[in-house]
Amino acid sequence: MCGILLWFDKKAGFGDRLEEFNEGDVLEQRVEDALPMTYKSHYIGNRIIPLIANRGPNYSSLRSIQSCNTMWFSSILSLRQPFTTQSMCVGDRFILQFNGELYNEEIQFNDTQYIASKLMEQPNDIYGIIRELEGEFAYTIFDKQEQCIYFGRDSIGKRSLSYQCEDGILTIASVTGHNIDAPEYENCLAGVIYMFDILTTTLDTTTTIQSQFTVTSKEDPEQLSLNTTINELYETLSLAVNKRIESIHPKHIENSPIAILFSGGLDCSVLVALICQHLTQKNKQIVIELLNVAFENPRTGLQPCDAPDRKLAIQSATFLQELFPTITIHLVEIDVPYDTYLEVRPHVIDLMYPKQTEMDLSIAIAFHFASGGVGFIKDKTLNERxxxxxxxxxxxxxxxxxxxxxxxxxxxxxxxDELVIELTRQINNIHDRNLNRDDKVIADNGVEVRYPFLDVNVIKYSTESIPITFKTNKLILREMATQNLSLGFIALEPKRAIQFGSKSAKMTKDGNKNGTDLLK
Structure with missing residues (x-):
């Protein structure tokens, strides 16, 4: 995970400068010193850059080049060797920022260096290079020769990226917060390759990575192809999980657990089981952390231990521990007192902007605390948390x-017919409805989230090949969880949204609030 900021302004007078910050450095004053005089105390320096820095705690840098009229700020969470600093000068022509993970088979080591090598090999085919990338990513590429800036997100939109283009000034950032005195930022659309012409200060948004996904309308009411489809989905999803395990550098996979955002329900338990299967096959002794969040809710009078997701998580974690006895599985119970919720609430509202509804907050704040991971585990010897x-x-x-x-x-x-239309809309809109918000609040804890169900091959198979009749109440996934993963009662668990399972929704006695209401 990384954070990226690019700021182009012909009038800024950035100068030539490179400031590097190692883990633990206090960067605010040095960033302030690096800004042009007319931009001292500017919201980008004192508001956006600290948010970008939180996303990559291992290293950050601020680069400015006078001839480019541009400043870059990059932060890095290092997961792949060799360690690669950003922003990255690629030859004399390009400056690259990359945030995310790539799973192209030919990548041997660092994925940022992989893109750099592609730019050196195919300097005149930036669109082609971006289309070939497989994974979860956002990027900026400054082409000095063509005087263009390319930026965007992967075809699903799994990494957040926003931009603001006004009066010839272009700003691109992983997260912006809500700045009252600043122009409005727009979230980049998934799969659009944005191209900003520096000379004309115009923005082109007509090029895309691929066309939108379309859910098939084919039916199989007699379920003749059910078993074949179950096995094909299992193999496709299992491969997507394995890619996301194998691309973690051995240094991390040996010394640091794999964590799962865990409600105890079907979707996350499927991932836990697949991860454990792969680790068992590889005979790797790795800890799995199941991150379960629950809130003290003054409206209902419930404590975290009373939340539906906490009760289910305990049951499901126990089942998974028995199913995979050679894997150490910790259920991390993350309790959020109401006072702590109130303290963190303004920060989460700031992070998730421009999302600003009650529902967005209740989901975002649950993910923020869950990914923070401060909680308790059960000590079996002491029989206490x-x-x-x-x-x-x-x-x-x-x-x-x-x-x-x-x-x-x-x-x-x-x-x-209605289900086909609705599912097509849901998967093509997930970048705006969920991913941009979720990535901002999760990455703020200096972690990286990976989405096996949103692997492009899983999506293509699921939308193009699975009959629509297998998608009533997640029939296909429940059958796979039973037949291929032996998940027992977990496969039958009904859907429960995180805000209701964790009790992060409707925290006060104001009963008139709806999820679509704007925050006050």
């Missing part, structure tokens, strides 16, 4: 399963 803080810096999420396999309750009574 002891304090524990997450060690894993790579998190897995089950996001995407509901959109692909018909998990939302509102889908249950739809006709076949």
């Amino acid at each position: 002891i304090p524990y803080t997450r060690h894993g810096i790579v998190l897995f999420s089950g996001l995407g399963a509901d959109e692909l396999y018909g998990g939302y309750h509102k889908f249950n009574n739809k006709s076949t």
